[in-house]
Amino acid sequence: MSLRKIKRPQGDFWFDFEAFAEDEDxxxxxxxxxxxxxxxxxxxxxxxxxxxLLAPGRPWAAWWVGDPADRRLEIDVCRPPERDGNGWQYVDLELDPVLHETEGRVEIEDWDEYDESVRNGWMTADDAKLARVVAEGCAQLLHQRSEPWLDRGWKMLPDS
Incomplete structure (x- = not known):
C-alpha cells in the first residue's frame, strides 16, 4: 500500500508500506x-x-520511528489523510511535534519550513492556522502520554 506525502512546493514523497491493522484509532x-x-x-x-497511524478527517499522521540512535514518535500535521486508489495521501503542513522516546523530550520541529510556506503562499491562511493549533495540541498530547495508541504504535513496530 502506498503512502503519498505531498510537500509544497517540493513535490511528492512516496512510501511503499504494508497495511496491517484497522481499529478505533x-x-x-x-x-x-x-x-x-x-x-x-x-x-x-x-x-x-x-x-x-492515519485516519480520515484527522489532521495529523503519527509515525513511530525505530531509529536506535533516537527512537521517536513524529506527528506530521497535515490536511486530513484521504484514501486513494492504491493507498493513502495527505498534504503536509510542515509542523511536526516529536516525542524523543529515550529522553522523553517533546518539541515542535520545522518552524522554518512552516514560516517559508506561509511567506511564499504555499499554504493558505486557514491551513497555517490549522497547522499551529494542531501542532500545539499534539505536542500537549505527547507530553501527557495518556492516549493508548501512543504505546500501541511501539508494540506494532517491526523489528530492526
Whole structure:
C-alpha cells in the first residue's frame, strides 16, 4: 500500500508500506527496514522500521520511528489523510511535534519550513492556522502520554 506525502512546493514523497491493522484509532501501516521510498530528489529504502497511524478527517499522521540512535514518535500535521486508489495521501503542513522516546523530550520541529510556506503562499491562511493549533495540541498530547495508541504504535513496530 502506498503512502503519498505531498510537500509544497517540493513535490511528492512516496512510501511503499504494508497495511496491517484497522481499529478505533485508524488505519495502521508499517514499513520494515528496507521499505522503498521515493522523493523528488532521490530514491532509496528505509534504514529503520516505521509504523504509521492515519485516519480520515484527522489532521495529523503519527509515525513511530525505530531509529536506535533516537527512537521517536513524529506527528506530521497535515490536511486530513484521504484514501486513494492504491493507498493513502495527505498534504503536509510542515509542523511536526516529536516525542524523543529515550529522553522523553517533546518539541515542535520545522518552524522554518512552516514560516517559508506561509511567506511564499504555499499554504493558505486557514491551513497555517490549522497547522499551529494542531501542532500545539499534539505536542500537549505527547507530553501527557495518556492516549493508548501512543504505546500501541511501539508494540506494532517491526523489528530492526
Amino acid at each position: 485508524g488505519f495502521w501501516l508499517r514499513g520494515p527496514v528496507g521499505t522503498p521510498w521515493r522523493a523528488p530528489h532521490a530514491t532509496g529504502s528505509s534504514e529503520v522500521p516505521v509504523v504509521v
